[in-house]
Amino acid sequence: MTTGDDAGIGYSDGSEAWLHTFFTDHAVNEYELYPKDASWAVRYHLSPRRKTLLSWIDFGPGGRILELGAGCGALTAHLASLPHRITAVEGSPDRAAVIRARLPNAPNLEIIAANAVGLPYDGLFDVVTLVGVLEYAGAFVDGPEPYARLLAEARRYLAPDGCLILALENRLGHKYLAGLPEDHTGRPYDGINGYPGGPGVRTFDRPTLEAMLGRAGFAATRWHYPSPDYKMPDAVVSQAALTRDGFSVLPLLELPTSDPGGRAVPAFGERQFLRSTLSGGVAGHFMNSFLVLAAAREDAPLLAANAGTLAVAVNADSCPPHFQTMTRFVDKGPDGVVVTRRNLHHLPPLSFAAGRQQIKASEPYHLGYASFLEMIVDAVEDGDPARAGRLLIQWMERVASRARPGNPALAADFGAFGRNQLGADLYPGHDNEHWLPGSLLDAHPGNVLRHPGTGDVRYIDLEWQLACHIPLQLLIDRGVNLVGQKLKAQARYLGLSETAGLPPAMDRMLARHPLSRRADTDSLARFTHWLFAAVTSGSLDHRLPGVAP
Structure with missing residues (x-):
């Protein structure tokens, strides 16, 4: 179907032919690991x-959703999984064809090649999405005020209590202030300088x-901020999260922001800036991207359904679906904040002999607490490495207090794990030293919290666990290495050696x-390599290449 103003927009990033062939030739699970060797546009x-x-x-139990500017169907695939009727409008016929090849068996999906304005949809939809589309209105919407016209059309398509979902880059986002190239023009500071030369695309600041x-x-608007941006987020934080007393936003953000093209690095420390x-x-005025839920009325159902969510964090691209997770932080008002976790696809946990993935369905969020990792980085940023060192030692001593003296049985079990999964003896010579339960494998400085006033310590998110005990030194080495990696990523902004x-x-x-x-960097490197391979392969019984079954 072709309709709307000037149907047939020639927008392309050069990936369409490859994608059309790929989806035509493959039955694709949208959450499987994708080809990492493909071009950036394809990835x-x-x-x-x-x-x-x-x-x-939460889109509710049903209704109609209109996706304006559906692109090549990445978000269409999610929308089509909902119990809603989906209309995906895409101005490029080639891209509309990609969506058809990508989702050939979606019974609730209608795909239309058309301009986003001038459609015959007065008041028909419960939700309209404009994701990465408003920026281009100057190029495909006629009239003296193309951006205003596109927003007005989106409002016209909505039912009286409907909701617009709008996502785009922030012209004053911290990555742009730090000199990373503007995503649309490829030139640094283009948006901050008002888009000289009129490139036909632009983003906006929050006011x-x-x-x-x-x-x-x-x-009625509700502001959220995807991190690192709306294109490839692994977390979304709300404006309410930024102002909730005792809620820590920084651990959810991917910092420093990376340039997908590898051409530039931020000119200043974004973490220090955001602090x-x-x-x-x-x-909120300086986050990289906006995700806005907007309605004509405060009582719009979609606004109410999502009002309590402070933030979400999703692990969706570093492991197979049965390991992928969603963590949600929900504000319960005077009852505090609750953290809920689940498999992203509601899959049951798998059983392994060597260990397990522990997903705690619900637990209280510890308002006012900070992880040892965040406190250490804060101290280094504040120019006090001695305080950072004391904090790291306090974490070491805290986890050491959970250890027990070794014995031959503990050492034998861990030795068998190393030989069976890695083909190596890990941490030799530690048999008679202290050991920890394998459930504390993830008790690194990022997952151990302390209250600055009371000194109370809590353990959170102990996701990856081994069935056998582990040497205390393994956890100490993991924690020190994690701190080193975190500081190394910001070394240029902290005056440190990279x-x-x-x-x-x-x-x-x-x-x-x-x-x-007694640090053993070789054993740590071997174990880290195995754990990464096990998680990405989808089995904690994974054996490294060359290890006999």
């Missing part, structure tokens, strides 16, 4: 992370966008502490 359309933008939203939505009839903006109450990891003052403190003197 962008195939990555399961695309769906994180919408997969957390401007909020005013545009108001003029289009969207009086300042969070403290000043203005962080090869050293820890600041010299921290290194000296650790060298004097008995818990760090």
Whole structure:
């Protein structure tokens, strides 16, 4: 079907022919690992992370959804999995053909090749989505105010209590302020400088966008911020999360922001910048992307259904579907915040001899607590590596207090694990030292919290667990390595060597502490390689190549 103004938009990123052939030749599970050796344009359309933008939203039990500018169907695939009637409108006939090849058996999906404006849909839809589309209105919508017209058309298509879902880049996002190339033009600071030369595409800052939505009839708005951006998010945080007393947003954000083209790195420390903006109450103006739920009325059902969600974090592209998870942070008002976790696809857990994935369905969020990892990074950013070193040692001593003396049986079990799965003896010479339950494998500094006032310590998110006990030194080495990696990623902004990891003052403190003197970097590297391979392969009974069954 072809309809709307100027049907047949010639937009292309060069991936359409490859994708059409790929979907024609393959029955695709949208959440399986995609071909990592493909071009960025192809990976962008195939990555399961695309769906994180919408997969957390409660769309209700049914109704009609209109997707304007459906592209090559990455989000259409998620929408078509809902119990709703979906109309996907795409201006490029080639891209509409890709969607048909991608979703040939979706009975609730109608695909239309048409412009997003001028459609005969007065008041028909419960939800309209505009994801990565408003930016291009200047190129495909006629009239003196193309952006205003597109928003007005979206409002016209909605039922009186319907909701618009709008996603786009923030012109003043921290990655753009830090000099990363503008996503649409490829030039740094283009948006900040007002798009000189009129490239035909543009993004907006929050006050401007909020005013545009108001003029289009969207009086009620709820602001969310996908991280690292709306294109490939692994987390979404709400404006309410930024202002909820005691809620920590920074651990959910992917920092520093990476440039997909590998051409640039941020010119300043985005984490330090966001700490300042969070403290000043203005962080929402500088997040990289916006995801706005907008309606004409405050009582719109979709706004009410999603009002309590502070944030979500999704693991969707580093492991097979039976390991993929969604973590949701729900504000219960005076009853605090609850953390819920589940398999992303509601799949039951699998059983393995070597270990398990532990997903705790629900637990309280510890408002006001901070992880040792975040406190350590804060201290280094504040120019106090000695305090950072003391915090790391406090974490080491805390987990060491959970250890028990070794015995031949514990050592034999761990030795059998190493030989069976890795073909190697890990941590030789530690038989008579202290050991931890395998359930504490993930008790690294990012998963151990402390309250700054009371000193109370809590353990969270102990997801990956081994069936056997582990040497205390393995967890110590994992934790120190994690801290080093976190600091190394920000070394250029902290005045640190990009090869050293820890600041010299921290290194000296650790060298004097008995818990760090037996570090075994070779065993840690072998174990880390196995754990990564096991998770990405989908089996904790995974054997490294060359290990006999």
